[in-house]
Amino acid sequence: MYLRKDLIQPRVYQEVIYAKCKDKNSLVVLPTGLGKTLIAQLIADYRLSKYGGKVLMLAPTKPLALQHRESFLKLFNIPDERINTLTGEIPPEKRAEIWRKSVVITATPQTIENDLVVGRITLEDVVLLVFDEAHRAVGNYGYVYIAKEYMRQAKHPVILGLTASPGSDEAKIRSIVKNLFIEHIEVRNENSPDVRPYVQGIRFEWIKVELPEIYKEIRKLLRKMLRDSLKPLAEAGLIDDSSPDIPKKDVLKVGQVINAEMAKGNYEIGKLMLYQAKALKLHHAIELLETQGLSALRAYLKKLYEESKKGRAKSTKELIQDPRMKKAVALLVQAKELGLDHPKLDKLKELIRSQLKKKPSSKIIVFTNYRETAKKIVKELLEDHIKAVRFVGQASKENDKGLSQKKQKQVLNLFSQGEFNVLVATSVGEEGLDVPEVDLVIFYEPVPSAIRSIQRKGRTGRHKPGRVVILMAKGTRDEIYYWSSRHKEKQMISILEKVEDMVKKEKQASLLGFVKSKEKEKGKIKEIKEKIEEKVEVPKEEVYEKLPIKPIFVRRPHGIVIYVDSRELKSQVPKILKELGAHLEVKTLDIGDYIVSEDVVVERKAANDFIQSIIDGRLFDQARRLKEAYLKPIIIIEGELYGIRNIHPNAIRGALTALSVDWDIPVLFAKDAAEVANYIYLIAKREQEERKKEVAVRSEKKALTLADRQRLIVEGLPNVSAVLARRLLKHFGNVERVFTAKESELIQVEGIGEKIAKEIRRVITSPYEEEK
Incomplete structure (x- = not known):
């Protein structure tokens, strides 16, 4: 024991x-x-x-x-x-x-x-x-x-x-x-x-607050703007109607549909992307207003205003210039002067003060979805001389540093010891950390998730009666989210019972199948024995096939070795390669993701990363480095390339063309990690078993071939790129003929005009003079 x-x-x-x-x-x-x-x-x-x-x-x-x-x-x-x-x-x-x-x-x-x-x-x-x-x-x-x-x-x-x-x-x-x-x-x-x-009783309270008139005016303006943005999408049949109560996931889906259609060549539909982008921003603005308050909305609109000044997005610029938005901003300024924020904040402070008056040593957790709101709540509580601390995740955001795991633990220890009465937590406090039991849990807003709702409620009522208060703004998505989570919790129990019943039936079926297969195996063995007794020569392959457990004759593998960049372990590809039988050597590679031979390196790019590398200009620098280090680099793109980002399909096609034609790098497409792994394994098998190539990790340039050296010489001519050098050598056949060609002959090559031809001849024919 x-x-x-x-x-x-x-x-x-x-x-x-x-x-x-x-x-x-x-x-x-x-x-x-x-x-x-x-x-x-x-x-x-x-x-x-x-x-x-x-x-x-x-x-x-x-x-x-x-x-x-x-x-x-x-x-x-x-x-x-x-x-x-x-x-x-x-x-x-x-x-x-x-x-x-x-x-x-x-x-x-x-x-x-x-x-x-x-x-x-x-x-x-x-x-x-x-x-x-x-x-x-x-x-x-x-x-x-x-x-x-x-x-x-x-x-x-x-x-x-x-x-x-x-x-x-x-x-x-x-x-x-x-x-x-x-x-x-x-x-x-x-x-x-x-x-x-x-189980100690958990007392649930649902407290509804009434939004002030100024809130209702701002909300009305934003909802009208949202309806106008949704109308063209509804007319195009992308959504059912232009109701501002549309779920956010439906607006997101519209963007995916538009991108996918543009990828097929339907560029006309691209005009609707402006309306989709506006609708998404307005939807978020209304959610912040309803569930978080005026300060959260002000911060978001300020961010949109900064974006519009930089001219980053047409949708943002149009929103900020809309007279209704200007009126909404004026109302926000007026509300700030009046000292108004969300009425939930006043109710929250009232609840906490009341709890601490009853029991000064109380431990209270306030859950909110937004970091900005958590910061605002802590600030307000500290001003009220209530000992409060914010508890957020590790990720740092703009002007908002996250908490390391060490710092998270320190905060929880201090809360547990009573140094703080109130822990204001985002979703990080719901799961995975030992949050002490508390006297009161407050949901600043309901969550439309059964998992998160159950995790939050489980922070109280373990060893003594607990209390859960859910704050809701009347007539807003707060109420929708609350009833959604209640429905999902009930639904979960019935689904679990259904799945449990399914598991039992499947187990019974598998046991029945096991008994039948055993009887079948006995029959096969008996048949083989009878043949042996009759001294009938049975081919050994037939004997092996009929045995209940077939013997495995293993040919000692040559051993497919693949070097994997350590950062690739986050993807599924290395796991699948291992299942395919490859021996993986994990290293931090300077170039490429998978090295399969001394000549071949594979760069895997998720579709999103490929598009981002086009946008930020990394793609061709990576292509250059791959070509310098390995004779045969390959790029594999994983996932659907078109329709996932708001980028014109021709920009993607142009990048793919440049990789294949200008850089001479083959591009393969794979639908998922399994297909990527199978490509890599097959390439490695061909290189190592059929072509007997060694696996070599390189960070320096590979030894130049004769063709490389010839191109390098021609690239030394004025205004001659790698692409032009290839064209010149293909046209004239060798370096000597390129250097002896007349201007009239040079301009016959695509990409070389009179000006470049003149400059080339001037450099080749001018007397050499030492610079002083």
């Missing part, structure tokens, strides 16, 4: 869930604060006691991974040096050593994923793999790849997924179940009979 049972007293529902999940891949859905981690530890103790080996617990962030380690150190009778956390901050070689000696490892998925791809670790001896915040196991998130590798490598695999909410989308829940190889689902909520005795 590893778990110190003297320190814990599992609740009934934890014991039940443990008993049902200890030997099968399971998903446990349990509200925040009801002991999901202890369930994982009960199963970890059982698995280690039965099989030995290792337990791996994954969490989305480093602070949460460290928090899980602390929990294991406290409750497990294992030496401290054998319970460790692995993150990207630890050097790779040291990570491999820590992995080897550890019994319990907590880690971030990116770290484990990278170490698996390069073969630094194996999951063979892991007897339990825990995915915390399992709702992330979709798409290309690291959980998906790790689960697949685990089920392939482990001798005694069991997966445990933990989440407070997997969401309300059935397709997403099915995807999580599939990606984590789930065989069993355990769902509980606060109203489950075995959970209810342990």
Whole structure:
């Protein structure tokens, strides 16, 4: 036994869930604060006691991974040096050593994923793999790849997924179940009979505030402008109607449709992009006004005004010059002079003052969607002599520095110790960090997400009664978002029950299929035995085909070696290359992303990055460096290239043409990471197995071929580019004829006029004089 049972007293529902999940891949859905981690530890103790080996617990962030380690150190009778956390901050070689000696490892998925791809670790001896915040196991998130590798490598695999909410989308829940190889689902909520005795009551209050008249006037102006911007889109059939209540996702979708149509050559529709851009900006402005307040809207309009002065976007300029916008700005100025902001702010201060009056040591969390609003709330509370602190993510934005993970932990510690009464948090406080239990949770605005709503509410009512207050502005999208999240929470429970039933049926079907296949195999073996007894010569291929497990005759591979740039580990391509059988050497490459031979380098570009490299001018500098270092560089573009950005299709076609014709770099197109990987593997196989080429990493220029040297000489002539040098050599056949050609002969080459021809002849024929 590893778990110190003297320190814990599992609740009934934890014991039940443990008993049902200890030997099968399971998903446990349990509200925040009801002991999901202890369930994982009960199963970890059982698995280690039965099989030995290792337990791996994954969490989305480093602070949460460290928090899980602390929990294991406290409750497990294992030496401290054998319970460790692995993150990207630890050097790779040291990570491999820590992995080897550890019994319990907590880690971030990116770290484990990278170490698996390069073969630094194996999951063979892991007897339990825990995915915390399992709702992330979709798409290309690291959980998906790790689960697949685990089920392939482990001798005694069991997966445990933990989440407070997997969401309300059935397709997403099915995807999580599939990606984590789930065989069993355990769902509980606060109203489950075995959970209810342990849940302290959470009192919910919905407080509606009335918007002042000045708000309504500004809102009316912006909604009229939005309707006018939507009208041409509705007339073109891109949206159903021009109602200003249109969801933002529908406006975004219009932009994608317009770009896609332009890519097909329908340039006429491009005129509508102006209206789509205006609609998107106005939609955001109205959302800020309704949910955040006048100061948030003022800051946004100020940003638009600065953009319009620089002439960056026609849509912004037209919005700022619209008389209705000018009137809205005048009303904003008037409101500021009157000291008005969102009425929710006054109500928020009133709630906090009331709570602190009742209990001065209260801990309160205020959740808001916007950093700017969090900053405003903290400023107002500090002016009211209320000890408040802002809690935001790591990313730094313009004039707004983020909090490092170390700083986040410091803030939480101070909040936990009572140095601050109020923590004003953005979404970073909802998931993945050990936010202490609080007396009051306030939603500054509702969120239209079941996952986020459940995570927020789980910060109170764990060990004593809690209170959740949701602030809403009457008649705005606040109310829409609130009812949306309520509906999604209810929907989630029914979908989970449906998916659980599906998992059970699939398991029964697979068991039935397994029994039938066993009977079929017995029949095959009997048939082979009878043939042998009859001394009938059976071809060995036929024997092998009929055996239940066919023998594998492995031809020792030559070993396809591919050098991978370390930054590429963020993509799916290296993982798929590894699955294809390539041996990956990960390095920080100066040039290219994948080196497959001494001659061939591959530069992978996501479609968005390719377009951005055209806009910022990086593309042709990269092309030059690729050509200088490798004889045969290749560019592979991943994803749909047209219709994803507001850039004219001819600009994209021009760049592709220049790469192929001017730089002599082939461009391949792949729909996804799998196709990119298959291209790279095939190229590497041809180069290394068929052409016997070595793999060489270069950062310096490659040795020049004869053709390179000839082009270099001709490029030394005045006004002769690399393209012109090629044309001259093709036209005249060699360097000597280029240098002896007359002006009349030179101007026959495309791109060379009389002026350039004269200058070339002048340089070639003028006497050489030493400069003084």
